[in-house]
Amino acid sequence: MTATHDSPRVGLFVTCLVDVFRPSVGFASVRLLEAAGCRVEVPASQTCCGQPAFNSGDRGDSRAFARGVIEAFDGYDYVVGPSGSCIGMLHHYPELFDDDSDWRKRASALAGRAFELTSFLVDVMGVGSVQACFNGSVTYHDGCSGLRELGVKQQPRALLETVQGLSLVEMDESEVCCGFGGTFCVKYPEISNRMVSDKSAHATATGADTLLAGDMGCLLNMAGKLAREGSDTRVRHVAEVLADMADTPAIGEPKG
Amino acid sequence: MDVTSPAFKDNAHEALADPALQRALRNLKAGFPGKRAAAIARLPEFEALRDAGRDLKNETLANLDFYLEMFEQNVREHGGQVHWARDADEARKIILGICRDAGAKTVTKGKSMISEEIALNEYLDEHGIQAIETDLGEYIIQLRNEHPSHIIAPAIHVNLDQVADAFYAEHQKYGKTKRLETPPELLKEAREILRAKFLAADVGITGANFCIAETGSTVIVTNEGNGDLTQILPRVHIALASLEKVVPTLEDAMVLQRLLARSATGQECSVYTTFSTGAKRPADPDGPEAYHVVLLDNGRSTMIGTEFQDMLRCIRCSACMNHCPVYGAIGGHAYGWVYPGPMGSVLTPQLVGVDQAGHLPNASTFCGRCESVCPVRIPLPKMMRHWREREFERHLQPSAYRYGLRAWAYVASRPWLYRRVADIATRLLRILGGRKGRLSRLPLASGWTEWRDLPAPEGRTFQQLWAMQRGKRA
Numbered sequence: 001m002t003a004t005h006d007s008p009r010v011g012l013f014v015t016c017l018v019d020v021f022r023p024s025v026g027f028a029s030v031r032l033l034e035a036a037g038c039r040v041e042v043p044a045s046q047t048c049c050g051q052p053a054f055n056s057g058d059r060g061d062s063r064a065f066a067r068g069v070i071e072a073f074d075g076y077d078y079v080v081g082p083s084g085s086c087i088g089m090l091h092h093y094p095e096l097f098d099d100d101s102d103w104r105k106r107a108s109a110l111a112g113r114a115f116e117l118t119s120f121l122v123d124v125m126g127v128g129s130v131q132a133c134f135n136g137s138v139t140y141h142d143g144c145s146g147l148r149e150l151g152v153k154q155q156p157r158a159l160l161e162t163v164q165g166l167s168l169v170e171m172d173e174s175e176v177c178c179g180f181g182g183t184f185c186v187k188y189p190e191i192s193n194r195m196v197s198d199k200s201a202h203a204t205a206t207g208a209d210t211l212l213a214g215d216m217g218c219l220l221n222m223a224g225k226l227a228r229e230g231s232d233t234r235v236r237h238v239a240e241v242l243a244d245m246a247d248t249p250a251i252g253e254p255k256g
Numbered sequence: 257m258d259v260t261s262p263a264f265k266d267n268a269h270e271a272l273a274d275p276a277l278q279r280a281l282r283n284l285k286a287g288f289p290g291k292r293a294a295a296i297a298r299l300p301e302f303e304a305l306r307d308a309g310r311d312l313k314n315e316t317l318a319n320l321d322f323y324l325e326m327f328e329q330n331v332r333e334h335g336g337q338v339h340w341a342r343d344a345d346e347a348r349k350i351i352l353g354i355c356r357d358a359g360a361k362t363v364t365k366g367k368s369m370i371s372e373e374i375a376l377n378e379y380l381d382e383h384g385i386q387a388i389e390t391d392l393g394e395y396i397i398q399l400r401n402e403h404p405s406h407i408i409a410p411a412i413h414v415n416l417d418q419v420a421d422a423f424y425a426e427h428q429k430y431g432k433t434k435r436l437e438t439p440p441e442l443l444k445e446a447r448e449i450l451r452a453k454f455l456a457a458d459v460g461i462t463g464a465n466f467c468i469a470e471t472g473s474t475v476i477v478t479n480e481g482n483g484d485l486t487q488i489l490p491r492v493h494i495a496l497a498s499l500e501k502v503v504p505t506l507e508d509a510m511v512l513q514r515l516l517a518r519s520a521t522g523q524e525c526s527v528y529t530t531f532s533t534g535a536k537r538p539a540d541p542d543g544p545e546a547y548h549v550v551l552l553d554n555g556r557s558t559m560i561g562t563e564f565q566d567m568l569r570c571i572r573c574s575a576c577m578n579h580c581p582v583y584g585a586i587g588g589h590a591y592g593w594v595y596p597g598p599m600g601s602v603l604t605p606q607l608v609g610v611d612q613a614g615h616l617p618n619a620s621t622f623c624g625r626c627e628s629v630c631p632v633r634i635p636l637p638k639m640m641r642h643w644r645e646r647e648f649e650r651h652l653q654p655s656a657y658r659y660g661l662r663a664w665a666y667v668a669s670r671p672w673l674y675r676r677v678a679d680i681a682t683r684l685l686r687i688l689g690g691r692k693g694r695l696s697r698l699p700l701a702s703g704w705t706e707w708r709d710l711p712a713p714e715g716r717t718f719q720q721l722w723a724m725q726r727g728k729r730a
Contacts, residue, residue, distance in 0.1 A: 014718050020682045021711065023718035042722050044675075047668040053661055055622060056653070057644030061665035068669060144623035177581045181621025183657075186703035188619050191268055193707035194585040195621075224708035227694055252711030254693040 008125075010038040011073045013081030013090070013114070016048050017216035018237075022251065025216065028243035029082045029117055035243075036125040038078075046072040049089040055182055059096060063103075066093040070106050078124070079114040082239050083215045084146020085182075090114040091149060116146050117239055118214060122155040129162035132244035139171045139208040140238070141199065141222065143215035147175055156214060156238045163241060169206040173198070178213075180221040196225040204233055210250070212238045223251040257375045257403060259608050261592030264615035271586040280413050281584055284406075288578035291522025292629065299518065309515045310633045312508045313569035316500075317560065323469040323502045324551070330472025334534025336547035344374035347552045351376060351461070351494060354548055355385050358492045360458035366476060366483035367391040368463030369407055369572060370496050370552055372594045373607070376461070387461070388453045390482040392446060399426045405588030407595065408520050408574045413587050416442075450482070460486040460544065462532075464497035465516065465571070466509040467549065473533040474549060475509055477516060477526035484530050493544040495532060498552045500568040512571050515631035519573040555607055563642045567602050569632040576626035576636060582619055591616060598626035602639040610643055614652050617643035675719055682713045689713070 010033050018025045026042075033040045050065025069090065073079045081087045091114065093107035121127040138160065146152035160168055179185060179195025199222055203211045211226070211233055213219050223235035234250035249255055260267060271277055296302045316323055328338040339354075341347035347370075355363060363380065365371065365387055377387040377398070389398040393411035397404060399422040404410030411419075419442055424435040430449055436442050462483050464474035474495040476483045487493040503509050517523040536543030559565055577583040577597025588596030593613070595603050601616035610617075617640035626636045647653055667677050688695050689712020698705050 016678070019718045020678050020685075021713045023714055023716065023721050026718035026722065042719070042726075044719065044723070045671040047671055047674040048664070050668070053665055055641060055644065056657075056661055057641065057646070057648035058661055058665070059645060059648075061661070064665060064669050068671075072671075144621065144625070148624035148628050175625075177621045177623035177625070179581070179621065181623070184619070184621045186701065187657075188265070188268070188582075189703035189707055190265075190272055191582055191585050191619065192621075194272055195581050196708065198581075220711055221708065223711050224694070224704070227709040227711070228696070228707070248714075249693060252694040252709060254691055 007037050007039050008077040010040050010078045010080050011076035012040055012042045013046060013049070013069075013073070013079050013086060014042060015081055015083045015086045015216065017220065018082060021220060022216055022237060024245060024248055025082050025237040025239050028237070028239040028245045029080070031243040031245065032117065032121060032130070032239060033080060035131070036121055036127050038125070041076070043072040049086040051086065051089040052182055054089065054092060054096075063096050066096050066107060067103065069093075070103070070110050073110060077113065078120065079110065080117055080120045081114075082117045082237060083217075084116045084143045084150050084152050085215050085217055087114050087116045088145035088149040116150050116152050116214065118155040118159060118242075119150060119152050122158055127159065130159050130242045130244075132242055133164045134241050134246055135165040136210055137167045137169050137206075137208040138210045138212050138241065139169050139203055139206045140174060141171070141178060141203070141211060141213040141218060142175045143213055143218050144177050146214055152214065156212075159242050160212075160238070166241070169208045171202040171206045171208075173202050178218045178221050180217045182217065185221060192221075193225075196221050200225045200229060200231065200233075204231055208233070210234045210236055210241075212236055212241060214238050219251055227252050257372065257378075257594065259593050259612050261604060261608070261613040261616060264590060264592055264619060267590035267592055268586045268619075271590045276415050276418070277413050277587050280415060281587055284409070284412055284578065285584045288521070288574075292519060292575060292578070293522075295518040295522040295524065298524075302518070305511065305515055306631055306633055308511050309571075309631055310569060312503065312511060313632050316503055316508075317565060317568055320499065320502070320560065323504055324499060326469040327467050327472060327502050330470065331534070331547075331549055332472070334472050334547075335537075336472065336534045336549060339548060339550045341550055341552045341554075343554050344552070347374045347496070347550055347554075348376060348379045350550050351496070352380065352383055352385070354492060354494055355380065355459050358458050358546070360385055360492070362386045362388060362453065362457050363459040363461055364388050364390050364453055364457040364486045364490065365394070366460070366462035366478065366486040367394050367410070368461065368496050369404070369594060370463055370498055371461065372404060373554065374552065376496075388450070388457070390450050390454065390486055391478070392443070392480060392482075395446060395450065396422060399423070403589070403594070405596065406574060406577065407572055413589065454485045454489050457486075457490045459492040459494060460488075460490040461494045461496060462487050464495045464501055464549070466512060467497055467502045467551075468506055468509050469502055470505050471533055473531045475513070475529065475531050477513065477529050479521075479527040481528050484528060487530070487532055487544065488542050491544055492546045492548070493532065493535075494548045494550060496550045496552070498554065499556050500570075516571055516573050519575040519629065519631040559606060564602065564606060564639055566634050567599075567606075567639055569634055570599050570603075571632060572599075573631055575629040575631065579625045579629050581621070581623060581625070598636040598640070599634075602636060602643070605643050605646075610646055610650075611652060614643075614647050617641075618647075675717070678717045679720060682715070682717050685710070686713050686715055
């Protein structure tokens with residue numbers, strides 16, 4: 001599908017972790033959105049969604065982050081990001097402006113057009129299939145915010161089913177948190193380790209050669225644990241596979 | 257009971273290193289969630305029932321004074337007495353007074369978390385009255401001189417061998433000198449010993465799952481029948497409940513009862529649901545001569561009208577902790593007071609102070625699984641976040657952490673600076689990652705790298721690459 005002037009204008013919310021750790025996820029997102037017929041732009045003034053401040057009880061700074069994002073994405077038909085967690089944060093913005101009706105209105109408007117990537121493709125753009133090949137078996141971890149705040153569950157699976165050569169093997173407890181939790185993983189590292197150890201055990205028990213998810217936080221955590229354990233399970237963002245861009249080294253893998 | 261919540265990290269460390277506890281927690285995780293899911297799958301209107309439960313609790317809380325007064329009046333009409341306790345100390349003194357008036361030497365107890373909250377057993381013991389727990393799990397931990405680690409399965413952390421040891425050590429005084437091995441044998445022995453206690457007790461103390469305003473009844477739900485023997489056999493029955501247990505009508509209680517068992521154990525209904533309305537009437541074949549209800553506030557009324565009011569909807573089903581990956585990793589004792597898991601992480605800071613219980617609302621990934629199973633839809637992560645806001649306002653978090661947050665806010669509110677910092681961080685981590693593509697040690701991030709590697713960035717930031725590519729495209 002080719003984008004025209006009538007095509008929806010989408011602002012890509014890159015997210016900090018994709019920006020720093022995994023730019024290929026950003027490019028995969030652009031490819032998927034363009035293939036779905038969207039005009040994609042990347043506002044250069046975007047930074048962080050503010051979730052670390054929000055979840056640390058710092059409402060003042062959270063409001064500053066929120067205002068920055070709202071302004072950066074002003075005028076776009078949609079805001080789409082390859083993360084349930086960061087997009088989930090955008091949906092929290094209205095509650096930051098209880099006593100400021102103008103900003104609350106703008107925050108609600110932003111939340112109403114902010115979507116996680118796979119749910120945007122399936123639920124909004126009606127994408128039913130992708131043009132991609134992946135020879136291997138994968139298992140899918142449901143990131144908590146995407147799953148429970150935004151209802152992302154079937155969308156990535158529906159698209160993965162249309163990837164040629166791919167087989168999806170579900171793991172036990174795919175809906176249980178991997179133990180990342182933003183600052184939780186460094187504030188309570190031992191508990192976090194127990195949780196991510198359980199996750200890596202469930203993922204490797206499927207025998208799948210690749211573990212996928214839709215959030216870089218979970219992915220860095222799980223990839224880091226699997227690497228430390230010496231596992232050969234590879235870890236990727238689901239967008240890389242859906243965009244047929246899974247030929248690069250997996251997360252935490254050496255180059256070539 | 258001592259509050260060990262400030263030592264939460266040490267408590268968690270010990271819990272993670274305790275293989276017996278870890279085995280018990282694996283059983284819990286494999287048991288409760290599946291049973292709940294199966295029970296809910298059999299009840300198509302469960303989601304609507306959750307809405308009804310939430311709404312009726314909200315309506316009750318909005319008119320709490322009205323329903324409490326109605327409850328008191330109806331208890332009195334049925335010959336009972338209501339006692340108001342502002343705090344734990346008042347509640348203990350009221351109960352001791354009733355016990356003394358009854359000339360009590362021993363009291364039997366049904367399961368009551370409020371009794372844990374006010375540390376009743378220790379208090380009665382200090383004043384020469386022996387309290388005997390009759391719920392099997394509570395009995396086991398009483399023998400072991402412990403506190404519950406779970407609100408409906410108090411001895412979930414104890415294994416069979418430990419029960420056998422406790423019975424062997426503590427039952428010799430009853431002439432039971434054989435160490436028993438199997439659950440049926442242990443159960444039989446517990447029943448035999450408890451039977452004599454039920455018959456000898458002067459006062460029976462139970463909790464209450466609901467206090468019904470229109471009838472003046474208290475309701476308990478149990479699976480062992482011990483609650484019934486506790487409240488029917490002694491001369492005096494004391495029901496101990498916190499204020500928010502009141503519901504307007506019998507029908508309301510039944511809405512919550514249908515939610516409770518399914519959410520808790522996956523049962524359609526607990527084995528026993530027992531209503532107590534007043535003392536024994538002349539025509540009744542049995543029942544206590546006197547019936548008292550002790551209603552405890554202990555700070556709950558100050559939650560009304562605050563961002564924590566929704567917490568008062570809680571019906572103590574335990575679904576939140578049964579589904580919590582943090583509880584599943586460390587068990588209940590690590591939380592350091594009476595109420596563990598997500599509901600405890602909201603309630604404990606209120607009841608013992610956020611300066612003492614500050615770890616609890618922080619020790620959550622906000623995965624939201626608790627909220628997703630809560631039968632009365634309490635937004636538990638949101639409330640834990642509210643506690644973090646209180647801590648932030650009071651500067652209770654470590655200063656390095658606060659400075660880190662502020663620094664990030666400074667950087668991220670300046671897009672040009674953010675891009676520079678992101679660029680430098682990306683390059684630095686890339687270099688440190690070397691050929692392996694990951695870091696196994698990183699200064700200032702040992703919390704991460706002690707347990708897992710940190711995957712290195714791919715090379716450049718997305719924003720840089722995008723700007724270059726856009727240049728090409730244009």
